[in-house]
Amino acid sequence: MNRTARLYALVEELRAARRRPLTVAALAARFEVSTRTVQRDLQALMEAGVPVRSVPGRGGGWSIDPEMTLPPIHLTADEASALTAVLAVADACTPYAGAVRTAAQKIASSMAGPASVAARRLAARIVALPPRGDSAIRTAVEQALADETALRLSYTDAAGRESTRVVEPAGLLTAGGRWYLIAWCRTRRAGRGFRLDRITAAVPTGDRARPHDLAELLLGSVGADAVRPAALASLTPAAE
Known part of the structure; x- marks a missing residue:
């Protein structure tokens, strides 16, 4: 053996x-x-x-x-390769990147046969430039979403203008390889989107965030037509 x-x-x-x-x-x-x-x-x-x-x-x-491990996963070689390619883009700027890495390790240890061989061969042929991102900011955003608490953000917009505001996180939007925090901005009293790589600081306030409907916050913005990724359909509660 x-x-x-x-x-x-x-x-x-x-x-x-x-x-x-x-x-x-x-x-x-x-x-x-x-x-x-x-x-x-x-x-x-x-x-x-x-x-x-x-x-x-x-x-x-x-x-x-x-309860903390996975049973054998019977993936096809194509499924294993697809999973490998998706995992490769989970860099330091991607929300929950740390959890993605540990989940990938568990999945890899559960694969065997042709699927495991295909995944390892493709992994050896994928490279990436070193990520540019602050893991502390990403972690603060993840925690605020999980705990439903407000964040104090320092943010630099596309024109280079800096601002500080307190926001109530509602969800995440991904578009064009970028990730955005969608939140209710207490300062502007409106829904706003904040590109994660433009957030220069994120500090928990300890204040409870009110519940906000993600679709409503996106109304009137370039993200108004956003839909749930089809790949997440199996994870979405039927009631939603």
């Missing part, structure tokens, strides 16, 4: 064990390798973001939280 197959099998072995931790010695015997090899494999899984954990003491060992 090669190492890639063994890592995949190791995850499944730990998932199946559930609340019964397995010792390194037991895993070594199961895969007919040395305990040192198992320790290196476990370290590799942890570095890849797999929620492997060690339970100390008598009766302890290694386990994995089945």
Whole structure:
């Protein structure tokens, strides 16, 4: 068994064990390798973001939280390649880029066979220029959307004018490879769009943001015709 197959099998072995931790010695015997090899494999899984954990003491060992991992994903080679290409554009300026990276690691560890080969081959043929973006600003925007709280933004518009205003985030708009925060601006008392790479500072205010309808805030703007991406249809509640 090669190492890639063994890592995949190791995850499944730990998932199946559930609340019964397995010792390194037991895993070594199961895969007919040395305990040192198992320790290196476990370290590799942890570095890849797999929620492997060690339970100390008598009766302890290694386990994995089945709710925090993915079962085997049966993607076609084309689907795996498409996923690889989409993940490649999730740079530092992309909302939730950090979570995208860890999700990609989990998906990659769950793929096997032709899909895994296709994804790895394409990944080796994609390059990107270093991203230009402030991860602290991106994180503040993500948190404000999740917590429904207001943000104090420092912003530079297309003409180079700088301003500071408090906004109530309503959602995100993507267009032409750019990301925009759509929000109710308390200063202008109207809906506004803020290009993420033009936000120079984003500070949480701690104030609760009122709920705003994203479509209403976009009325009268160049984003008025925006629609939900078809790829997100399966994630959208039926009631919406």
